[in-house]
Amino acid sequence: MLEIYFNSRDTTYKSLFGAVQSGSTVQFRLDVRCDAPVEAYIVIDKSKHRMHLEKLIKDLSIFRVNIQVPSKPGLMFYHFEISTPYHTVYYGNRSDTYQGQGVKYDKNPLDYQITVYDNYNTPDWIKGRIMYQIFPDRFYKEKIHKSPYWDRIFHSDWYEEPYIEEDFPGGKMECSDFFGGNLQGIIKKLDYIKSLGVGVIYLNPIYLAYSNHRYDAADYMSVDDTLGTKSDLKKLCEEAKKKDIFIILDMVFSHTGSDSVYFDKHKRFNKDGAFNNPDSPYRSWYTFKQDGTYESWWGIETLPNTVETDPGFMSHVFDSIRQWLSLGVKGFRLDVADELPDKFIRELRKVIKSCDKDAILIGEVWEDASNKVSYGNRREYLYGYELDSVMNYPYKNAIIDYTLNKINAESFVRRIEIIRENYPPQSYECLMNMLGTHDVSRILSIMGGKGNLEKLPRKQQKGVFLSKEEYNIAFKRLSFCLQLLMCLPGVPSVYYADEAGSQGLKDPFNRKTYPWGREDKKILDLYKRIMNNRCNDDKLKYGSFAIREDHGLVIITRKYQNESCEYTFNNRHLSCSHS
Structure with a gap:
């Protein structure tokens, strides 16, 4: 024995x-x-x-x-x-x-x-808050601001579908159709955002870029003209702060756009771009091959890779970071952190903290960030000198799998606990916990069982909507997983228009406009109730956390000061109770 x-x-x-x-x-x-x-x-x-x-x-x-x-x-x-x-x-x-x-x-x-x-601190101000992610072009517009650089396609109907390949003149997915959402529009809707219980707004990229998603930076120092001006950004930060809301921005440093001040492949800017001028001051930012081609992000020619540790590149983007912080921004989400060298992230953190020690730096990492290996190197994200925290895709996947009955209670608890065990507590408290983002299908569509259609051609995805029967079960599942999200430690994040009942699979259908005046009131009321309940409950915001499996149920206990509450989740009946 x-x-x-x-x-x-x-x-x-x-x-x-x-x-x-x-x-x-x-x-x-x-x-x-x-x-x-x-x-x-x-x-x-x-x-x-x-x-x-x-x-x-x-x-x-x-x-x-x-x-x-x-x-x-x-x-x-x-x-x-x-x-x-x-x-x-x-x-x-x-x-x-x-x-x-x-x-x-x-x-x-x-x-x-x-x-x-190593011993390190993460910003206290973000702990206990709810985050709201906005894809700026699709949230709200005050009026159309045209670009001096591109003759952009603007939709005349706010509620129509985004373009797919066949809608563009060249027959390719250009992501260059715009609805005209802007910073002034976000300012106008701050009261609405506050009514959700939100304390942090995370904006997808806002700097000058060719595309509507703006992950192809054309100028790190400028706000895209269609979105507004630096003054608009400063005003947004000021007006949001009056409502106890802070703004964080998306930063993309692993690549720029080919149609940019720095690369200038099409000679649009005439500012010594690297593509056409071997003596360009930006030439060392990129890796050119002998045949004149260049390294690009995942082989996409419009997204030339940067050499992030190039001194000139680091100096320039760090200047941009200082600028955004000086305008009132309270931190950053770092796009594709896996593709940024540790040295770059370390130096970026130093710059951010030297400007504002309470500014937050959150990395996009899709797996367990504590043991992530990318490009053959073990990453150092959570050792105390790089990121404050990360996006929590492992929790997103666990919540969805449990809600859809793909895993049982024991498996769910184990998937929650491994992240809590592997992450330093100060980073764990700042985790960006979400059910949806601009990179994944809308949560309502997933709850309605449409996830298996994500690989269909875009033309077929365009017509994917829930039937009445699918909607009814999706609503029950959505209520269940949203309550579960709000019970977990960290910073719960809601992707704009999820609370309005938006449906859609992958890009661009997960990036439709917010349906102002056409919101699903039933779902909106659900989100407002659950989000505000969390916003007003110190146990859920700041309390200690324990989770266990008991007879096929998930039991979560949150304690704060002299109060405690036990939450019971049953994925077989999609029920949640507390005592």
Whole structure:
């Protein structure tokens, strides 16, 4: 007989929960029940440490060992080795790698992980707030502002569908049709946004660019003329702050647009662009090949890759960061953080914090950011000197999978807990938790079972809407997953028009205009009720968090000061109750 027990989430067995600060001492306990003498070891990064037998109770051996974690941030990997007179066995992480209670192995055990981080602070102001993401061209317009650089296509009907390939003159998906949403329009709708309980507005890129999404920067120092001016941005920040709302901007540094001041492929700006001038001051920002072609983002020629660590590039974009902060912006979301060198992110953080120590820096990372490997390198996002926090796609996926009954309560709890365990607490508190963004299908469509149609050609996606029966089940699921989102720690984020019942699959159908005057009142009332309930509940905003599975149910407990509440979620009946 040989029984082994360890639980990485139980402080009886690992004295410090989750990620630990560099230089800390962690005590590990291992329980081994065996009818023969045993020895136990903890194997950390292939180095074996003998565990001390603290107590022997009949056939139960209790082993302990104190381990000082490295003084340098990084990841520690560990498992246990148990020797008896007859054989050696191992104890490690379960096959899903979500940690907690482990399993026995005869050989090649999977390691547990500990994230080791330097001491750092994240901004307190964002903790407990609700975020609202706006795709600026599609939110609200005061009047059309034309561009002096491009003869843009403007829709005459605010409510019509965005263009797809066949609608553009060249038959390609150009993303160059505009509805005219602008910064003045956002200012006008601040009262509406506040009525949702929102405390942070996250804007997709607003600087000068050819496309409607503006992820193809043409000038990092300018606001796109169709959106307004720097004065408009400053006014937006000022008016929002009066309502206790802060503004953060989307920043895209892994590439620029080919139609930009810096690259100027089409000679539109005539400012010494890199494409046509080998002596351009921007030439070193890009990687050109001998045949005249250049490296581009995912092979898209309109998005030439940048050399982010080029001194000239860093100097320029850091100047732009200082400018936006001086106008009242309170932080940034960093697009495709995986494609930015660690050195660049470190220096960017220094610049941001030197201007405003309370400015937030959130990275776009789709996986567990603590152990992400990109381009062959282990990333250092959460070690204390890069990002404050990240977008929380792992939670989004877990919530949706649980709501759609693709996973059970135990799996859901494990997927929630692994992020809490792997992330430093100060970053965990600032996680951007969302159900929808500009990169994924609308949550109502997903709740209505349309996710399996995302790979259809755009022409076919255009006609995908929920039937009455699909809508009814989607509404119940939406209510369930929205309540679940608001119960989790972090900063819940709502994508504009989700609260108005917008439907649509992938780009551009997830980027339709906000349906002013045509909102789904039933869904809008649902969002307002649940969001404001969270906004007014200190337990949900600031309280401690515990989650467990009990007889197929998810139980969440939130405690703050002398108050506590237990929330019970049942995905089989799509029910939520609290006591």
